[in-house]
Amino acid sequence: MLPLLLGPSVLLIAVFVIAPAVYGIYLGFTNTQLTGFAARDPDFVGLDNYQNLLTSDEFLGSLGHTAQFVFFSAIIGQTILGMAAALLLRKKWLRGKGLFGAAILLPMVVPEVVASLTWASVLSPRDEGTFNRLIGLFGGASAAPLQEAPMLSIIIVNIWRGIALAMIMFQAALEDVPDELIEAARVDGAGAMRVFRYVTLPLIRGPVFLYLLLTTITTVGVFGLVYFLTQGGPGSATQLTSIYIYQHAFQYSQIGLGSAASVILLALLLVLGLTYVRLSKVEV
Amino acid sequence: MATAATLEKSTATVRKPHRRMSRVMAVRQAMQYVLIVLLALFCLVPFAWMVLSAVDAQAGPTVQSPEFTLDNFVRFFTKADTPRLLANSLLISVSATALNLACGIFGAYALSRIRFRGRKTFMFSILLIRVIPPPATIVALYLMMVKMSLDNSYLGLILVEAAAALPVTLWLLKGAIDAIPFELEEAAWMDGSTRFGAIRKIVFPLVGPGLGAAALIAFMAVWGDFLTPLVLLQSPDLYPLSIGLFRAFTAFNQVDWGVLAASAVIYMTPPAILYGFLRRYLFRASIGSAVKG
Structure with missing residues (x-):
């Protein structure tokens, strides 16, 4: 009788989370359209959608963009800056830890629309844009970052947004590294870089790997942050797979194709997700 | 120097x-x-x-x-359409959070106290659900909602948002209930309470901080969501702040920058303040990663 208490939760998750995932797999085998004839009476088309996708430069390009985006923003940028922040905020002599910590957290805390909006002003092509004023100080000519280096721009925006999560995860991991160990290495004459490389890093390898999986998974799901700024453009320069799916399903009305693309994305992530759940060794 | x-x-x-x-x-x-x-x-x-x-x-x-x-702030609250955005955001976020917690607290109690078959599988499955990126299910979700006539409505969006935040809520609350000694409930039974009476008298008061944290996380997730309302809502009357800001920003003809900036400040204030309360609690809970995005 008491397990029934779980009923409402199971029902909500089953209907609004599981069912769409399953229904999506079915839709991927059809030529369903958002409007028109194929909306009312879709045909079963087998693997056509998948064949189209896997031979489509646009879709493969979107996978490539997502891979680039994940690799440079999440795996490289957020990890390095998050680690730097976590290591710096651990120094005993550092004053104003609370303020620095709060500043780094702010980009993560605000809604993604606000995050995009702030960056729209920074990356504005006008001379008065924050970025252009900054390079003006160093004598550089004004640029239009979102047009001239769109991928780099959105990578930087996403690094900015994700430093905090990396920092938090690494701070928690670093708490388990005994100070004596680091001091002992320093006394033996090891420099800061060597201490990090040979003492600290091996001790927090597990949490770091876990973070890399987690950030990869969440970064693949990034949509609003980029869509708000570029809508996938210019051309298809920042068309991530998430944006590809949205545009094809809702703007070009190709529900079947969009669903098949979703399934491909899901399949790729499920592998990472299962590894994550296995490795995170959560207690149930 | x-x-x-x-x-x-x-x-x-x-x-x-x-x-x-x-x-x-x-x-x-x-x-x-x-x-x-x-x-x-x-x-x-x-x-x-x-x-x-x-x-x-x-x-x-x-x-x-x-x-x-x-x-700019005065204009935000007196313009024809902007106060509506704030009201919609509040309505959607508060309702979805309430529904989420109502389902979550009982579900978490069952997960914490009862060793039924499939419990472990269920816990791991909902953890795995967290790895599904929203863009990967949004297409099918939209079509389902259309077929159930739940698209373009508060109710539909609230149900979806409540469900999307449930895995995290269940995990958090299960942890919080695990921390309450079962003996306390047994003692209440001895004193003549029913099982539900004991839940009401023992578990609800003690689960307070965990419930608060779950509420804030769910609220912030719904409040900040952009993709789901973008896809599910068509009438501007229903738009929450996230969509309102996006539409205002992409309205090429005439953007009222002052009001847009004021809206953004108003929009970001609740999560920024709520996060301050949460911070200490959150990262002790093993599911700290849930706050991203």
């Missing part, structure tokens, strides 16, 4: 024997200060436009020194 002086003093006290070392240390510490300040600036500078323009009578799309006014 003042900081360099204090730095040198503080290192000198730590490393008494090496006077010459302390100069090297001071330089190194100063460099690390520079690093952390640069990092903090990188994080804060993008907000400059929003904060300055929100109080600028002549606000434009880029940073400029403001001609101070609070008129």
Whole structure:
């Protein structure tokens, strides 16, 4: 009788989370359209959608963009800056830890629309844009970052947004590294870089790997942050797979194709997700 | 320069024997200060436009020194369409959070106290659900909602948002209920309480902080969501702030930058404040990663 208490939760998750995932797999085998004839009476088309996708430069390009985006923003940028922040905020002599910590957290805390909006002003092509004023100080000519280096721009925006999560995860991991160990290495004459490389890093390898999986998974799901700024453009320069799916399903009305693309994305992530759940060794 | 002086003093006290070392240390510490300040600036500078323009009578799309006014906020609350955005955001987020918690607390109680078959599988499955990126299910979800006539309605969006936040809520609350000794409930039974009476008298009061944390996380997730309302809602009457801001920003003809900046400030304030309350609690809970996005 008491397990029934779980009923409402199971029902909500089953209907609004599981069912769409399953229904999506079915839709991927059809030529369903958002409007028109194929909306009312879709045909079963087998693997056509998948064949189209896997031979489509646009879709493969979107996978490539997502891979680039994940690799440079999440795996490289957020990890390095998050680690730097976590290591710096651990120094005993550092004053104003609370303020620095709060500043780094702010980009993560605000809604993604606000995050995009702030960056729209920074990356504005006008001379008065924050970025252009900054390079003006160093004598550089004004640029239009979102047009001239769109991928780099959105990578930087996403690094900015994700430093905090990396920092938090690494701070928690670093708490388990005994100070004596680091001091002992320093006394033996090891420099800061060597201490990090040979003492600290091996001790927090597990949490770091876990973070890399987690950030990869969440970064693949990034949509609003980029869509708000570029809508996938210019051309298809920042068309991530998430944006590809949205545009094809809702703007070009190709529900079947969009669903098949979703399934491909899901399949790729499920592998990472299962590894994550296995490795995170959560207690149930 | 003042900081360099204090730095040198503080290192000198730590490393008494090496006077010459302390100069090297001071330089190194100063460099690390520079690093952390640069990092903090990188994080804060993008907000400059929003904060300055929100109080600028002549606000434009880029940073400029403001001609101070609070008129943008007054206009936000008196314009025809903007107060509605805030009301919609509140309605959707509060309802979805309430539904989420109502389902979550009972579900979590069952998961915590009862060893039924499939419990472990269920816990791991909902953890795995967290890895499904929203863009990967949104297409099928939209079509389902259309077929159930739940698209373009508050109810539909609230149900979806409540469900999407449930895995995290269940995990958090299960942990919180695990921490309440079962003996307390058994003692209440001894005193004649029913099982539900014991839940009401023992579990509800003690689960307070966990419930609060779950509520804030669910609220912030719904409040900040962009993709789901973008896809599910068509009538501007139903738009929450996230969509309202997006539409206002992409309205090429005439963007009211001052009101846009003021809206953004209003929109970001609740999560920024709520996060302050949460911070200490959250990262002790194993599911801290849930707050991203």
